[in-house]
Amino acid sequence: MDDTEFRRRGKEMIDYIADYLKHIKERRVTPEVEPGYLRPMLPKNAPEKSETWENIMEDVERAIMPGITHWQHPRFHAYFPAGNSYPSILGEMLSAGVGIVGFSWAASPACTELETIMLDWIGRMMALPAGFLPFDPSRDNKDSDDDEEDDEELCSESDEESRDDDLHDSISNGENNHGQKSTRHIGGGVLLGSASECILVAMLAARTKKITSKRQADPLMEDGQILARLVCYTSKLAHSCVEKAGLIAMVRVRQLAVDEHFSLRGKTLEECIRADKEKGLIPFLVSGTLGTTSCCSYDNLEEIGEICQREKLWFHVDGAYAGSAFICEEYRYIMKGLQYADSFNTNPNKWLLMNFDCSCFWVRDKFALINAMSVDPLYLQHKHAQKAVDYRHWGVALSRRFRSLKLWFTIRSYGIEGLRHYIREHCRLAKVFASLISMDNRFETIGDVTLGLVCFRLKGSNKLSQKLLLSLNDSGLIHMVPSMVNDIYIIRFAVCAKHANDDDMRIAFNIIQEHADDILAEYRAQRG
Numbered sequence: 001m002d003d004t005e006f007r008r009r010g011k012e013m014i015d016y017i018a019d020y021l022k023h024i025k026e027r028r029v030t031p032e033v034e035p036g037y038l039r040p041m042l043p044k045n046a047p048e049k050s051e052t053w054e055n056i057m058e059d060v061e062r063a064i065m066p067g068i069t070h071w072q073h074p075r076f077h078a079y080f081p082a083g084n085s086y087p088s089i090l091g092e093m094l095s096a097g098v099g100i101v102g103f104s105w106a107a108s109p110a111c112t113e114l115e116t117i118m119l120d121w122i123g124r125m126m127a128l129p130a131g132f133l134p135f136d137p138s139r140d141n142k143d144s145d146d147d148e149e150d151d152e153e154l155c156s157e158s159d160e161e162s163r164d165d166d167l168h169d170s171i172s173n174g175e176n177n178h179g180q181k182s183t184r185h186i187g188g189g190v191l192l193g194s195a196s197e198c199i200l201v202a203m204l205a206a207r208t209k210k211i212t213s214k215r216q217a218d219p220l221m222e223d224g225q226i227l228a229r230l231v232c233y234t235s236k237l238a239h240s241c242v243e244k245a246g247l248i249a250m251v252r253v254r255q256l257a258v259d260e261h262f263s264l265r266g267k268t269l270e271e272c273i274r275a276d277k278e279k280g281l282i283p284f285l286v287s288g289t290l291g292t293t294s295c296c297s298y299d300n301l302e303e304i305g306e307i308c309q310r311e312k313l314w315f316h317v318d319g320a321y322a323g324s325a326f327i328c329e330e331y332r333y334i335m336k337g338l339q340y341a342d343s344f345n346t347n348p349n350k351w352l353l354m355n356f357d358c359s360c361f362w363v364r365d366k367f368a369l370i371n372a373m374s375v376d377p378l379y380l381q382h383k384h385a386q387k388a389v390d391y392r393h394w395g396v397a398l399s400r401r402f403r404s405l406k407l408w409f410t411i412r413s414y415g416i417e418g419l420r421h422y423i424r425e426h427c428r429l430a431k432v433f434a435s436l437i438s439m440d441n442r443f444e445t446i447g448d449v450t451l452g453l454v455c456f457r458l459k460g461s462n463k464l465s466q467k468l469l470l471s472l473n474d475s476g477l478i479h480m481v482p483s484m485v486n487d488i489y490i491i492r493f494a495v496c497a498k499h500a501n502d503d504d505m506r507i508a509f510n511i512i513q514e515h516a517d518d519i520l521a522e523y524r525a526q527r528g
């Protein structure tokens with residue numbers, strides 16, 4: 001393909017995508033294919049000779065589209081939203097076009113610097129504790145005549161800072177493995193590929209930190225002996241990626257019970273830590289959640305945070321979905337206690353209109369990451385390493401995509417105001433849907449509807465709701481997934497579509513009601 005053809009095909013592709021999204025509701029939400037459907041539709045071997053673009057595009061409709069689950073469909077209510085917007089798609093296109101691999105500052109300075117700035121922007125949009133924000137001389141030496149909003153934010157940031165200093169006076173020793181001096185701000189953010197990766201990275205950093213401090217306290221102890229005794233705590237409703245991170249990091253993960261609001265409480269954590277310490281185990285990490293996947297519940301960060309501070313445990317907070325809501329002031333009450341966290345993640349690729357992949361991860365002490373993950377071969381070194389950020393030390397991967405472009409395009413195109421409107425609409429629509437559910441006394445909602453997720457079920461046995469969901473998903477008209485909270489089977493209804501509206505809520509509810517009629521009629525018939 002030469003540049004002339006690329007211009008032509010590129011424009012056609014934009015048309016294809018725009019048409020796909022415009023007419024998406026004419027398709028079934030979920031595909032009807034069986035595993036292995038694609039192999040017989042494609043040749044066994046790659047083509048020896050080049051094929052025409054027309055042929056390739058024909059095969060998209062013939063072979064690929066029948067196997068697509070349409071996540072952007074207005075009747076897609078499964079999981080959490082898959083972020084998508086035109087500015088983000090175009091940002092991804094430019095990222096692919098410039099084709100850089102940004103593992104170090106020198107590998108493409110704009111890639112690193114835009115990423116740092118975007119994490120700072122988003123951190124401030126969400127009013128995260130100041131300890132997570134990177135050092136910014138212009139902000140920190142600001143004149144008092146700056147605009148009102150900034151003054152307000154700075155004011156709360158400096159409040160946070162004094163709290164941070166109390167909480168984290170132990171970490172600012174000013175030196176990392178490479179002898180770099182730290183400034184007073186040693187926090188910052190990075191873009192990683194997924195929330196799972198953020199949680200793994202937090203765990204690896206916490207693990208190294210604990211092993212190092214134990215070894216310093218008792219030089220006769222070997223790393224392996226300490227590792228075998230490490231324990232991480234999380235709730236039963238935390239995402240399974242915490243358990244998986246534990247498998248990779250080779251540490252125990254305790255999944256603790258939640259209260260009647262599906263929240264992990266301090267007392268539960270405290271008792272478990274006490275019992276583990278009595279057994280000679282070494283607690284090192286708590287992974288709390290704001291907005292669990294199961295039912296969008298929130299762990300009690302204040303209670304947990306105080307314990308982490310007292311016990312010197314790393315406190316990670318996973319806000320993969322709910323974090324985006326913090327750009328709206330009215331939802332910030334949810335993050336009460338986040339000032340105790342050592343690290344925090346949220347996925348703009350879920351609920352901030354960014355295409356996958358785009359996970360934001362902030363830490364208070366970037367040296368904890370660098371200490372756990374930096375290696376420095378000659379071919380990656382560069383002359384600005386002392387002054388610049390090298391994100392390859394902040395995560396597992398070396399090569400990194402130019403992900404921040406889509407953030408930059410999308411945030412600027414929508415403005416924070418536009419993004420807030422999008423979040424608020426989803427939260428409003430969830431309430432509309434919940435009120436429809438509550439008007440039909442065959443159903444009940446489970447848990448609070450705070451953001452864009454409604455959990456509901458048919459009153460009665462778990463089996464009934466299970467049958468209902470099976471029937472709904474088989475119909476291809478709507479797609480939802482289940483969850484189990486405190487032994488109750490629930491159906492999760494997430495508001496996902498970018499332009500979801502009141503009609504979509506009513507249509508979804510009508511489909512659910514019709515299927516419930518059939519399920520309940522069948523149930524009554526069986527019981528005679």
Ligand code: PLP
Pocket residue numbers: 079080193194195196197239241289291292293318319320321347359
């Ligand atoms: N944490 C929470 C609360 C989630 O809801 C999810 C996924 O839905 C994850 C973590 C895992 O996200 P990822 O797919 O980005 O690893």
